[in-house]
Amino acid sequence: xxxxxxxxxxxxxxxxxxxxxxxxxxxxxxxxxxxxxxxxxxxxxxxxxxxxxxxxxxxxxxxxxxxxxxxxxxxxxxxxxxxxxxxxxxxxxxxxxxxxxxxxxxxxxxxxxxxxxxxxxxxxxxxxxxxxxxxxxxxxxxxxxxxxxxxxxxxxxxxxxxxxxxxxxxx
Amino acid sequence: xxxxxxxxxxxxxxxxxxxxxxxxxxxxxxxxxxxxxxxxxxxxxxxxxxxxxxxxxxxxxxxxxxxxxxxxxxxxxxxxxxxxxxxxxxxxxxxxxxxxxxxxxxxxxxxxxxxxxxxxxxxxxxxxxxxxxxxxxxxxxxxxxxxxxxxxxxxxxxxxxxxxxxxxxxxxxxxxxxxxxxxxxxxxxxxxxxxxxxxxxxxxxxxxxxxxxxxxxxxxxxxxxxxxxxxxxxxxxxxxxxxxxxxxxxxxxxxxxxxxxxxxxxxxxxxxxxxxxxxxxxxxxxxxxxxxxxxxxxxxxxxxxxxxxxxxxxxxxxxxxxxxxxxxxxxxxxxxxxxxxxxxxxxxxxxxxxxxxxxxxxxxxxxxxxxxxxxxxxxxxxxxxxxxxxxxxxxxxxxxxxxxxxxxxxxxxxxxxxxxxxxxxxxxxxxxxxxxxxxxxxxxxxxxxxxxxxxxxxxx
Numbered sequence: 001x002x003x004x005x006x007x008x009x010x011x012x013x014x015x016x017x018x019x020x021x022x023x024x025x026x027x028x029x030x031x032x033x034x035x036x037x038x039x040x041x042x043x044x045x046x047x048x049x050x051x052x053x054x055x056x057x058x059x060x061x062x063x064x065x066x067x068x069x070x071x072x073x074x075x076x077x078x079x080x081x082x083x084x085x086x087x088x089x090x091x092x093x094x095x096x097x098x099x100x101x102x103x104x105x106x107x108x109x110x111x112x113x114x115x116x117x118x119x120x121x122x123x124x125x126x127x128x129x130x131x132x133x134x135x136x137x138x139x140x141x142x143x144x145x146x147x148x149x150x151x152x153x154x155x156x157x158x159x160x161x162x163x164x165x166x167x168x169x170x171x
Numbered sequence: 172x173x174x175x176x177x178x179x180x181x182x183x184x185x186x187x188x189x190x191x192x193x194x195x196x197x198x199x200x201x202x203x204x205x206x207x208x209x210x211x212x213x214x215x216x217x218x219x220x221x222x223x224x225x226x227x228x229x230x231x232x233x234x235x236x237x238x239x240x241x242x243x244x245x246x247x248x249x250x251x252x253x254x255x256x257x258x259x260x261x262x263x264x265x266x267x268x269x270x271x272x273x274x275x276x277x278x279x280x281x282x283x284x285x286x287x288x289x290x291x292x293x294x295x296x297x298x299x300x301x302x303x304x305x306x307x308x309x310x311x312x313x314x315x316x317x318x319x320x321x322x323x324x325x326x327x328x329x330x331x332x333x334x335x336x337x338x339x340x341x342x343x344x345x346x347x348x349x350x351x352x353x354x355x356x357x358x359x360x361x362x363x364x365x366x367x368x369x370x371x372x373x374x375x376x377x378x379x380x381x382x383x384x385x386x387x388x389x390x391x392x393x394x395x396x397x398x399x400x401x402x403x404x405x406x407x408x409x410x411x412x413x414x415x416x417x418x419x420x421x422x423x424x425x426x427x428x429x430x431x432x433x434x435x436x437x438x439x440x441x442x443x444x445x446x447x448x449x450x451x452x453x454x455x456x457x458x459x460x461x462x463x464x465x466x467x468x469x470x471x472x473x474x475x476x477x478x479x480x481x482x483x484x485x486x487x488x489x490x491x492x493x494x495x496x497x498x499x500x501x502x503x504x505x506x507x508x509x510x511x512x513x514x515x516x517x518x519x520x521x522x523x524x525x526x527x528x529x530x531x532x533x534x535x536x537x538x539x540x541x542x543x544x545x546x547x548x549x550x551x552x553x554x555x556x557x558x559x560x561x562x563x564x565x566x567x568x569x570x571x572x573x574x575x576x577x578x579x580x581x582x583x584x585x586x587x588x589x590x591x592x593x594x595x596x597x598x599x600x601x602x603x604x605x606x607x608x609x610x611x612x613x614x615x616x617x618x619x620x621x622x623x624x625x626x627x628x629x630x631x
Contacts, residue, residue, distance in 0.1 A: 008290075024370075026368040026370070027368075028282075028328075028408070030397075031389070031390075031408055033389065033390035034370070034388060034389055035388045036390040036391065037332075037370065037371065037372065037373055037387065037489065038370070038371065040373070041332070041373055041427070043425065044350065062390070064390070066312065068391075071391070071392055072390065072391065072392065073550075075375065075392040075393065076332070076372070076373040076374045076393075077373070077374030077375060078333070078373040078374035078376075079373060088330065091216070091314065093539070094294045094492075094535055094543055095294055095295075095452075095488075095492060095525060095539045095540055095541065095543075096294055096295045096451035096452055096523075098494075098527050098536075098539055099451070099452040099453055099525070099526075099527065100451075100452070100457070100530070101323045103564050105421040109464035109614055131294075131333075131500065132292070132294075132333075132374075132376060132543060132546060133255060133293070133294040133295075133376065133492075133543070134292075134334070135291040135292055135296060135297050135299070135300050135331050135333060135334055135458070136185075136297050136333075136334070136450050137294065137296065137297045137449060137451035137523070137525075138189075138190045138297050138450065138457035138458045138459065139185050139190065139297070139447060139457075140245060140451065140457070144333060145180060145336060147332070147373075148335040148336065149180045149184075149335075149336065150185075151180065151183035151184065151185065152185035153183075153185070154183065161182070162179075162183060165180075165182070166176075166179060168173060168174070168179075168533050168622070169173075169175060169176045169179055170173040170174070170175060
């Protein structure tokens with residue numbers, strides 16, 4: 001990411017900073033770094049991805065080297081290292097889900113949206129990615145919307161309803 | 172009709188009626204009486220919740236302890252009770268819980284920590300999510316009892332990042348417990364203080380490994396530590412730490428209320444209590460089933476509605492994806508407990524039972540599992556980092572009809588060279604399914620290699 005991009009990313013809100021403080025308070029004073037996972041996910045929730053600027057702000061807050069924060073961002077699968085669609089959908093395709101059409105659900109979704117797995121629709125509304133075990137194997141097929149909401153028993157009909165529903169969302 | 176985002180998504184949330192709030196548990200202790208609405212502290216107390224914590228702290232109105240002259244239980248008595256119960260770690264290793272607690276250096280002068288491993292990501296496992304979502308206070312009470320027994324004043328519950336709604340539920344339960352005085356300073360007026368917080372992962376299977384979890388909790392990459400030293404001497408922030416699985420903590424209040432012997436008698440010798448089995452795959456009713464340890468597999472299959480669409484049972488992975496697969500005739504003779512499954516050549520693991528019917532191709536199934544382990548290897552140890560990719564590439568080419576005759580021997584050789592040669596168990600976890608599949612279903616792999624096609628093309 002170029003430094004130019006870094007300069008142009010929006011600043012994190014006061015609300016995000018208040019949530020950071022709440023996470024930091026869970027840990028000993030000399031172990032603020034423990035809050036990095038939560039802080040990065042809060043930044044992502046607000047901005048859609050983890051920008052270099054967010055990493056820098058969080059590094060300063062927690063007394064970490066920016067590279068140590070970046071190491072965390074790049075190690076864990078759910079952090080978006082680049083902007084994604086308005087709705088990021090991760091469909092579990094691990095074996096227990098595959099046995100109940102998890103892979104089929106993923107393929108139905110990308111076909112419906114006219115994209116390949118991992119891509120974002122041209123209008124920037126949907127990004128579809130495969131996912132690993134979400135710990136909801138009895139609800140298969142399952143998917144996650146924007147990291148935080150799990151949807152269960154996603155038959156093709158329900159997938160169509162979900163896509164239509166998300167398209168019609170009023171802010 | 173326009174809806175906001177929450178309204179749209181709420182249409183697709185599980186109610187857990189099919190997987191948890193059914194009447195097909197047998198003698199449940201952890202999932203008993205839950206309906207999805209009664210998760211709060213008030214409901215938990217109405218079910219007898221926090222009675223065990225009251226009991227150990229001498230706040231339940233019982234007579235003074237004859238040994239100590241004061242009411243309540245001593246730390247030694249709590250640990251002895253848990254030892255007597257035969258409770259073994261529900262996260263996968265099956266290590267005796269009371270013994271683990273006795274390893275904690277209680278007299279250590281500095282800070283000690285208690286950690287709950289709720290990073291439930293072993294494919295097939297979906298029990299801790301339902302415990303935390305629908306009965307969070309049973310975990311809080313179990314952790315408070317453990318903290319008392321080991322003289323620990325601070326704990327963390329590290330929750331799988333993919334179940335964020337459950338993380339938020341647990342945080343809400345923590346607030347309730349603090350407000351009611353079951354957590355915090357001088358709990359119920361005693362000298363016992365315990366602060367408990369929730370943390371979350373964000374998509375890394377490896378963090379279910381206890382030392383990787385500690386690294387992650389310290390705000391680092393989740394790469395496992397070399398052992399020894401074990402967490403009991405060098406854990407979170409280098410301090411003595413005890414880590415147990417969610418379901419393990421959830422079993423503790425019942426044991427304290429009813430006694431270790433009563434818990435042991437719920438199961439079978441060396442395999443005390445009830446266990447929650449997550450049944451997934453080709454069954455009519457996938458879900459969680461809390462049943463006594465030692466229940467026949469055939470009974471569990473029946474509770475789950477039997478094999479889907481009236482098909483024949485082909486194979487079962489009995490303890491999460493890392494456990495070697497067992498063919499139908501072997502698993503049908505097993506009881507669901509650590510010893511019976513181990514004797515059959517696999518492991519009970521986390522109690523995740525993945526059922527496969529006779530339409531399933533074992534090569535394709537292994538292909539997906541091998542991809543998972545390659546994807547989730549943390550990259551720290553060469554045999555795992557390189558070996559998991561090697562395993563996947565070979566199984567993948569066999570599945571695609573490009574396998575070579577020498578591949579089966581090579582697969583076995585690579586698996587052999589991963590096992591026991593890595594810092595943590597992920598390497599073994601990647602190798603064991605490969606060896607199990609080839610051991611029991613070698614003819615399917617040979618067919619793929621020789622005929623370049625699948626024996627069971629109906630895989631749907």
